[in-house]
Amino acid sequence: MRGLLTGLTVAALLTAACGTGAGREGTAARPAGTPRTAATAACAPGIENALRAWAGAGFSGSIAILRDGAIECRAAYGMADVAEGRPNTSGTVFSIGSVTKAVTAAAILRLADEGRLSLDDRVGTLLPRLRGPVAKATIRQLLVHTSGLNGTHGGDDEPLSRDQALKAIGRLKLAFRPGAGYVYSNAGYTLLALVVEQLTGGYRDYLSSTVLRLPGGRLAGGFWDGRPAAPGPRAVGYLEDGRTGHQGGFAGPYWGVEGNGGLAMTVPDLASWTYALFTGQVISPASAQVVARPGRPLGGGRAETPGWVSYDRSLYGERFLSTAGGGGEVGHNAVVAWVPGQRRVVAIASNTPKVSAEDLLRAVGPALLAGRPLPRPSAAASARDLTDMVGTYQLAKGGRFTVTAAAGRLTVSATGADAVDALAPPRAGGGTDGSGGTGRTDAALRAHEQRVLALLNGATQEGRRERASLEKAFGALSGLALAGTITEGSDIRTYVSLTTGKGPILGWYAVNDEGGVKAAQVPAEPPALTLLPAGDGLFRPDDPTGAGPRIDVAFAGGRMTITGARGTLTAERTG
Template sequence: MKRQLTVLTAALILLSGCTEDDPEDATGATSAPASTSCPRELDTSLSAWAVAGFSGSIAVSTGGATDCLAAYGSADDRTPNSIDTTFSIGSITKAFTAATVYHLADDGKLKLDDMAGDLLPELKGPVRAATVHQLLLHTSGLKGTHGNDTQPMSEKEALKAIGKLELAAQPGKKYLYSNAGYTLLALIVERVSGSGYRDYLKSEILPLPDGRTAGGFWNGQPAAPGPRAVGYRDDGTADDAGEFSGPYWAVEGNGGLAMTTAELATWTHALFTGKIVSAASTRAIATPGRDIGEGRSEAPGWVAYDTSLYGEPLLATAGGGGDIGHNAVVVWLPRRQRVIAMASNKPKISAEELLQAVGPAMVAGKPLPVPRAQASKADLDAVVGTYQLGAGGSLTATVRDDRLAITAVGADAVAAIFPPPAGVPGSQLRAHEEMVGKLLAGETQEGRKERAAFEKQIGPMGKVTFLGSIAHGGEIRTYVSVLSSGKPVLGWFALNEEGGVEAAEVPTKEHPTLQFLPSGDNRYHPDDPTGVRPDVSVGFAKDRMTVNGPNGATTSAQRVG
């Protein structure tokens, strides 16, 4: 369950309004009425963001009192999102697991300096020496994954798989985000609680001060109640709706929880005001721990931001819902006891991207930015076709949802349409591709596992062709084509800095694709309302497509067929 935490700004502290209008989303469905408590001055702006593609829910509170609660877009093809809609919160689950560990410490059932191997005597491998505190701060040294989110895995199988994982460094020596580390914490909770991980959360961690319960699990029991939002991928297909039958130990502890944004906001306030764990444990969770750079420190289940970057300290955590297609983020601002919780179920504008887009203007006291103009109409059919690049790749233009969709096939085509954003040098993409090469060659422990899984599920693994890398949602994805039984299998891998698999999709449905809108004079710009992605444009003249990137480079492709 990969965490996706983009750079947050101090602007979040001023977010306190939503709309009471019923904006229409990209599918034609309308949102449920939003809270009338939201300030009128933000109505028009946030409605525009909903029309531009934000689909989800927003909850803001101060001192435990709700400032704003609203929903936009559609939960599925027919049903609007509402304030009661449940979303997967992905890796925000780690904050709940961390609180569970501290709750057990408060009860004297474990100590933070206990070693994993002492609490779980049957655990094998070098991670036995990692302490509970090191697991909480992602400094255990674990660099690999023990299973995919929806891989059926028992408690015994998870314990065995984690014990076989290699360490990137000795425990305590290096920060490396680890889903397996938080599953190991859940295994410890399972063992020492006397009631099991899920049961302990249900009885001790999820209950709210007002008697309600903060959601539940997306898959299995206790299930999060209420209507659920369907998650959608970039290609428009719907994802898992909570039908995985388990067992769940591939994701237990590191993901899996689901709830409304109101429940998430209420629970966050309860946590940091000492109503979930003791006052001492509350302070420990809120205290910055391992420095991870750029004014950030890892705290147990959270990331702490210092005052130099954001004007006042804050804690935040975020998560993509793995195979579920959701995105969620929650922010705690201790000075004013403010919580901002957002969740989304469509990729056009994620919860994190919306916060990133509107934040700077809020800080400056300026009107909120509006989404990029949707531009004028154009004859999209006139430019449909496949355009061949000189180096062998191709760009295929089709019409999708009344927009021009361009699919990049081949490394040169991917580089043209998906140039790396600022701060991601080309050398980083090349280094990532080298690690993927070693992975698929079976030169690493993770690689041997991936090859075995591929051959078990798909067939013999033959020649690997690299198809380029893109920066997507805070990670780098390298696309490959693997020859198996004479047929190519398309997939992508996202690895951490030590070569561990953070996310992967094999097979995947399509090559990297970006949607464009007309900007006049037979030119097109990306359908990116937030404007946070690389500035690429395409133009057409006769039978040629011209791509202009952020460095002014021009690539020309000839239409074929």
Template sequence: MGMLKSVRITVAALLIGVLPGCAADQKPPPVMAPCDATLDAVLGAWARAGFSGSVAVSTGGRFDCLAGYGVADDATGTRNTVDTVFSIGSVSKAFTATAILRLADAGKLSLDDRAGKLVPAVTGPVAEATVRHLLLHTSGVGGSIGADDQPLDRAGAIAAINRLEQAFPPGTDDAYSNAGYTLLAIIIDTVSGMSYRDYMLQHVLTLPGGVVGGFWHGRPAAAGPVAAGYLDDGEPGRSNDFAGPYWTTEGSGSMAMTTKELATWTHALFTGELAGLAGEPGHTVGEGRSHTLGGWVAFDASVYGRPIVAAAGGGGDVGHNTAVVWIPGRDQVIALSSNRAVLTAEELLAATVPALVAGEPLPVPTAPAGGGDPAALAGKYSLETGGSFEVTIVDGRARIEASGPDAVSVLFPPRGRFSARDLRGHEQRVLGVLAGRTREGREEREAVADRFGPVTAVTGGGTVVADGEMRTYVTMTTRDGPRLGWYAVDEHSTIEGAELPAGPPSLTLVPVGTGRYRPDDPAGTGPEVTLEFDGGRVTVSGPAGTATARRPG
């Protein structure tokens, strides 16, 4: 499951200054509207660069822009439209938090009630955490309780939560927690007098204008045509036909809807139709950001010049990504969803932020120079230090994979807030977890052994920054052979994400001159490297210097 990483919500007052907005005190009825020509031209350019999904923008409850771009399903050729349904991943947490706030308003619970008091079956370390701690990711218990497609009933979810270790006493630190929001869903299921899904339908998803959205798996399902998702390698993601039970993602990432529905619901939430306190800062996490009681991230005016709140998340192995922003000073909502990893909704937002904050025209992606003969690049290139690069041709374009920690560090140098030291520290934590130094690590090894046979060795394969998080690649030697995969852990060594097996880290290349290539990265969020091919060798240049690899012979 994709998770909201606070650092990745680098979204500002998107599209402000290019939208035909209306005054905040006007409340016209919502209407459907195409994007104006200027905005549509910009979004069209980003669509040609790889964005595939839907966009919804409203001001004062009136839609200024509703549009779809790209293909929703390659098998049928169906296009994305304003009615296309996407998994919203961790944005689901905002809906669960709203349910909790509504129950608190109704006197069914207090935000200072302990989890163990509300659900007596919860007896593990998290039992002492309060509802407030769970909402703000300060319970001390991070991570998840299983794979997204792992059938798990309510009792099994409670048992899994009871087994989780606590990294710190409640309220003394923060650790992003899917498990904490699953526990909130169990609390809703316990104290509301109805099932979690029934409560969500009746008290959170139902607005005066009707029901918005639903669930990705099972019922009540979101109404409308569903987009297929496509992963980093272009392969289809998991569909929405998982038979359940669904408690591995319930509360933390189980919902789906259109961007129009998400924008409608967000406006209703922040204009007081659903719950109070939704956007109020609750726990500061640094750099002008705070987790809120409503499951959002609040940015103070020091970040973008005006306060905003935002939520974002991916559907993990579904291949969807969603981001939504509320700008209170303008009564404005921006919601985007995407169904391809080439250019996600979050990346599109991140690419527009500098211009938006500066009041400049929205940027458009730069087209590659073209030319060159990608087929001539194909082959394996070896570094003297032991690692290698493999160049293949996919759909007429060069794609390069890195194998070995030295090759990975060259092709994927640290960038942004992550330093080389951060990447080394992350790799050490991952290897420690997989060596069985934590209960979660021991359980992960057992799960791998159940699938592939006993694990006899784990070796590090380098660390990259992807989707706003550090991912360390490892090779697990098992009875059935070596298995490459990656793990993401937090500073407390709690597993936040994983994929096993997985392909090597790779980049698609575009020509920028004779023999020179750069990553196909229109949003500017990828590695800052240039590759120069000359005969049987490739020289990779980046912030830390250059390295040359050669083909045999």
């Protein structure tokens, strides 16, 4: 079953000035271990050196920073295609995932500029064939995720026609009456794309003929699947489990992802389009102000706006807007930020999970904003012989760890709830995590588990659909058990062991507070953590950004000892 990952906005900012070069690309000396790329930077030397260090730590992708529409910093690192030996460049195309919502919102606002709709129109008025309670929601409510829509209407690569999508969305129950709450909704943005389709005769045609046109007429990107395709060489996405991501070629129809996540472009084009949007060159200046003005309050200095999240000065002393997307089966991550006080855009995309675009922005943004030297990733300790640690280790309550070694690193995979909880404990305190969100307390993880159990036990409409989908794929579902819960970026993931007609299967689910599925992957590999030697016989997570779990792992006398937020646990070697 294909994972249905959604892109989530990040509270991160990258705003300090990079070099004032003309945006050319050349060659420069590179530190040992840093992947060579044909597209080196036009950035200030201090920033370039720091970015190269992050590339050496695992960032693979492209970066562009604009001010007043001109390139300040442009760089690319790592490999677009390892098998072919093809490097990332500033011309490499990435899927931008849920950043697509910003483009769909712009299409709606442009139609409002043209007098073809009002933001206070009910969506059922514009789409007469739409049935169900969402028909009473307004366009404005759909734009800021207050329509009440909860749950999914189709998979990313599920062939879904326009009429099928309209019917599926109409069948979704609302989490609350329109306007009475907030829940992030992919289905809501597909509904907005259906409005564009209805009023213009073609969502894709309208985007490519108007909304994606940069000043001067050049097209900024296109679609990852289908036509018009984003022109240029594509980055291969590399997934957490080692597989390569979906490279396009899905034959459609595309209404499972249309409007909420189907676009692709180069990073410089994403930065240029964002600048054109907020300076009134894609939509009217008045509509650009609608996007920029804080809308639905989200707490923590954040507010939803059409296609974006606005952050006030309380985080870093500078107001900005940001949106991000990625995950799923493509394996890309993209993030873009607009800093109105500086007329600056920062855009980053990545194609590997080690240091994603959002990870990088989170790690270096505060220092750049303050004008301080950029932080460098943590350095790996000297390599050592790790073969003695390889094996299987059993916990007293039944969970187990499987330890493998390669390239001076250990990879530990966890099976069983007690093993997963030991390897990925919640962040203590539940406070701000540095990205504007909140740390995940143990109570939050346990509450998430109960929502996942309710979903898979068929307690909701979406849960009954999910069970039917699982049984269609794997046979009768006769049992399920919790298999551990972790945090992954902005999401909580609960692993479940499913007893099916085809045998036991492991999967994971991420759900929102109302129990709607945000992301899922069934079947899935057990969660795993890569460890580096840290001296004194200890191993710690290979986590250059410091955003992951803080644990120490030691091996001695046939035992594996893990010390973290939950105290100390010992597992006995069994093989």
